[in-house]
Amino acid sequence: MTLFRNATVRWLNIFLAVGALTFAAVSVAATADQNFPNKPIRLIVSYPAGGSVDVAARILQEPLSKGLGQSVVIENKGGAGGTIGTAQVAKAAPDGYTLLLTLSSHTINPAIYAQLPFDTEKDLDPVSMVASAPQVLVAHPSFKPSTIPELIAYAKAADTPVIYGSAGVGSPSHIAGELFKKLGQVQLTHAPYRGGGPATVDVLGGQIPLLWVSLPAVTQYIRNGKLKALAVSTKERTPVLPDVPSVAETLDGFNVDSWYAMFAPAGTPRPIIDKIQKVLAQAAGDKAIQDAFLAQGAVVVGGTPEALDAVVKKEIPAWKTLAKEANIKIN
Structure with missing residues (x-):
């Protein structure tokens, strides 16, 4: 006992x-x-300095620092379509002190890369959508079609496929071009470039007739008449160029959104994510921030982690299907 x-x-x-x-x-x-936080925060930008994602990070840097009460240090880790910087964040400690700002290629990469050094859905926690900037279909002024219906009719009647340029294989502009081919049931020939800049030079010079490209890259040329805009890729028209229709007005279901969003390493405590998301929501309501993004051709979005998670879960399988059908891949 x-x-x-x-x-x-x-x-x-x-x-x-x-x-x-x-x-x-x-x-x-x-x-x-x-x-949290009691020390500086690293914001990893998965694209090079000077690009649209980097500009977005610079716009958010001050309001983030002010709202969180700590300095936010931006580190550009570009390369491989954003996967290098993303991998670094995916492997970081889940404590809120390492964050990722990336582009919508985040949901395209799983479809086009044979292997990634991280699991897009499992290794990163969504924090918030930040902004949206459409792709725009532009043409040299001498190109006859000026609307999407005219382009579809022209492409179907052409003896050889019409050439369209993009910022590169697997880029949002390439995805927009392939989705247009699919929904418009037309044959087009893809001409990939090493970025939107070189592609814009060639369409301005008349070397190629059509180009899908991010709106900020060509807004000035559209406004001064050196390029004509046929349509934007987002479901709705953009306030940056309200007279330019969306492709969806002709082809139901067309939507390629070049969004910017923030993620954290998987396992980051929800109270920390909520604190960061709250600061981003406050920034989204600031007119100065809204105007700064509009100047870059983007519209502030904001939103909850759940809303961003829903976008990721919806887009990954959609782009995998499209990439398989169009044979888009990077080994």
């Missing part, structure tokens, strides 16, 4: 000790969440 009582006491003591340790761990974690 004494032996049984002693064993019971030992197990009770072990149970209480484990419980105390668990409570202490939870208390420490809760305190860490409450004290």
Whole structure:
């Protein structure tokens, strides 16, 4: 009886000790969440300095620093369609001190790369959508079609496929071109470039007739008449060029949104994510921030982690299907 009582006491003591340790761990974690942030935050931009994602990060840098009460240090980790910087964040400690700002290629890359050094859905937690900037279909002024219906009719009647340029294989502009081919049931020949800049030079010079490209890259040329805009890729028209129709007005279901969004390493405590998202929401309501994005051809979006997660889960399978059908891949 004494032996049984002693064993019971030992197990009770072990149970209480484990419980105390668990409570202490939870208390420490809760305190860490409450004290976040207490040191500078690294914002990894998965594209080179000077690009549209980098500009978006610079716009958000001050409001983030002010709202969180700590400096936000931007680090550009470009390369491989944004996958290098994304991999770095995916492998970082899930404590809120390393964040990712990236482009909508985030949901295209799983469809076109044979292998990625991270799992797009499992290794990153969504924080918030930030802004949206459409792709725009532009043409040299000498190109006869000026509307989407005219282009579809022209392409179907052409003896050889019409050439369209993009910013590169697997870029949002390439995806827009292939989705247009699919929904418009037309044959077009893809001419990939190393970025939107060189492609814009060639369409301005008349070397290629058509180009899908991010709106900020060509807004000035559209406004001064050096290029004509046939349509934008987003479901709705953009306030940057309200007179330019969306492709969806002709082809139902067409939507290629070049969004910017923020992610954190998977496992980042929800209170920390909520704190960052709240600051981003406040920035989204600031007219100065809205105007800064509009000047770049983008519209502030904002939103919850759940809303961004829904976009990721919807786009990944859609782009995988399109990439398979169009044989888009990068080994």
